[in-house]
Amino acid sequence: xxxxxxxxxxxVDDAKLRLDGMKGIDTAxxxxxxxxxxAQPLTQTDxxxxxxxxxxxxxxxxxxLENATVMLNKIQEAEKKLKVMYTRVLKxxxxxxxxxxxxxxVLGGTRTSERKxxxxxxxxxxxx
Numbered sequence: 001x002x003x004x005x006x007x008x009x010x011x012v013d014d015a016k017l018r019l020d021g022m023k024g025i026d027t028a029x030x031x032x033x034x035x036x037x038x039a040q041p042l043t044q045t046d047x048x049x050x051x052x053x054x055x056x057x058x059x060x061x062x063x064x065l066e067n068a069t070v071m072l073n074k075i076q077e078a079e080k081k082l083k084v085m086y087t088r089v090l091k092x093x094x095x096x097x098x099x100x101x102x103x104x105x106v107l108g109g110t111r112t113s114e115r116k117x118x119x120x121x122x123x124x125x126x127x128x
Contacts, residue, residue: 003069012055089107
């Protein structure tokens with residue numbers, strides 16, 4: 001089971017388009033335009049840094065998902081091996097001590113003498 005990787009959202013694509021527009025305006029005016037305020041400046045450098053930060057974070061996130069998938073596969077393989085061992089222990093006890101022994105019961109199995117006997121249902125003839 002692989003986890004779903006994340007792709008950059010629509011906002012990142014839109015921000016890239018806006019950034020291209022900002023670069024075009026800055027080039028046409030031969031200066032870096034501040035699209036924010038004096039207290040909170042917003043330039044193409046700020047937009048580029050934020051877009052890069054998001055893309056790096058998404059890349060790190062996807063790498064963690066890949067690592068999680070590898071770990072999940074290792075856990076599932078270990079569980080399969082444990083399941084085989086779990087079954088072999090009970091089968092070995094049955095082979096060594098017999099199917100009706102108390103050792104089988106101690107290991108979590110059911111002794112043959114304690115199994116329910118199947119009950120046949122009586123069928124009634126159809127009423128005409």
